[in-house]
Amino acid sequence: MPQPSKYIRPLVAVDCLIFGFENQTLKVLLIKRKLEPYQNEWSLMGGFLEGKESADEAAARVLKELTGLEGIFMEQIKTFSKFDRDPAERTISIVYSSLIDVTKFEAQLNHAYEAHWFKLSDIPKLIFDHEEMIAAGRDYLKKKAALQPILFELLAEKFTIPQIQQLYEEVFEASFDKRNFSRKLLGSKLLHKLNEKDKLSSKKGAFYYQLDKKTNHYNFNVLLNLAYSSL
């Protein structure tokens, strides 16, 4: 039974990598850190494990604290544990990635944290190893999205084909022929066309679609193929 000081007993943090698709761009939500050291520097939203919490529970708590949202898609990405990653105290951090629909929380953004959406190409200097966390999360997102139709979590209930295409292009850092893209996407049988148009981005307007809950037997390889070259 390990009692000797040979074994370390670090603090355990969770950090949340919150992805959103805002203004047709893939972004991450960052906050101004409220603790010393590095107070007021940009960082991921995080917190320490408390009481009997598991990391999953802590991450859900932290996400709710910032965004007010619950029941969000969230997955553990990676644990960071370098000795001096936090200069103040030995701390390991379990990083989670969540995909949120920005339209759902915009209003209840907790102003205490001065949260701000940043384009992935425009991340400010971050504390500790948080930049590395973002890189890991981005890689995770690519691979996850290549194997599962997960990016819809980032869109509102109703979305248009050009919006999804834009999102896929952002995630995979590639561009796709729109004729081929929509053919493949609709061929997956995942979507259901609505009788309503989004008129914001064009005069003609683009039809809204919804995820079709009924179908589980989609052809996802169809989407997968999009990702090949960028993986």
Place this chain on the structure above:
Amino acid sequence: MPQPSKYIRPLVAVDCLIFGFENQTLKVLLIKRKLEPYQNEWSLMGGFLEGKESADEAAARVLKELTGLEGIFMEQIKTFSKFDRDPAERTISIVYSSLIDVTKFEAQLNHAYEAHWFKLSDIPKLIFDHEEMIAAGRDYLKKKAALQPILFELLAEKFTIPQIQQLYEEVFEASFDKRNFSRKLLGSKLLHKLNEKDKLSSKKGAFYYQLDKKTNHYNFNVLLNLAYSSL
């Protein structure tokens, strides 16, 4: 700065999920636990973080301790942190997966641990949440292997096409037509045929192949397609 007891300070363990392809079968290496509680029960090989070690370093140390091997392919899978996962003491465990060539270490197996290879379909009762770890590792391996030609880490330098096919079939829990399989695999340009045969498994003998280090521009979609239906 967090000093109050509100925040937990658990022990941090690493557990190593060691995959091997032994006797044409995908297996994991388990040991008989040497610590109380649950002494002599089967478990993954693990250890606690010590001193200034990162989890990556600790995992490499633990792997070497058991197998004598260094420089092995190893990746962090997931961190387990449920409150009561270890009944004796609050412990979180960072699980790593490594793929080893069983022929390379067979000899130096550390007898102190009574290590044994187990088929995935025949895992004994394990301590704590180690069965869940194996399930997570298996899922990881499938997804990883679908996106990257990683399974060669499990084979010796020289291997035959029937061997690789068997391995892929084990990992994806599927079976493939051998004509199509070899056409696709060789089409990837990853392999280099040797002028030497493995005569162990047939009278005719099967030609050995090697990974061709030179080519980075393989068509991996070719392998990926194999995995579709089993993901």
Place this chain on the structure above:
DNA sequence: TTTTTTAATTGTCAAATTAACACTTACATT
């Protein structure tokens, strides 16, 4: 030596999928 046995190796073809490519449509604005 010949025959048998066993697993490795190889090829074809129809069907499906892909990638490349550009014109038409709907609608608001002028």
Place this chain on the structure above:
DNA sequence: AATGTAAGTGTTAATTTGACAATTAAAAAA
């Protein structure tokens, strides 16, 4: 009524797939 803009759609050649079975190499047996 004309214009501008982004949405929406179709064809074709080339490639890839999946389904399918005969041949070959070599050891073992007769």
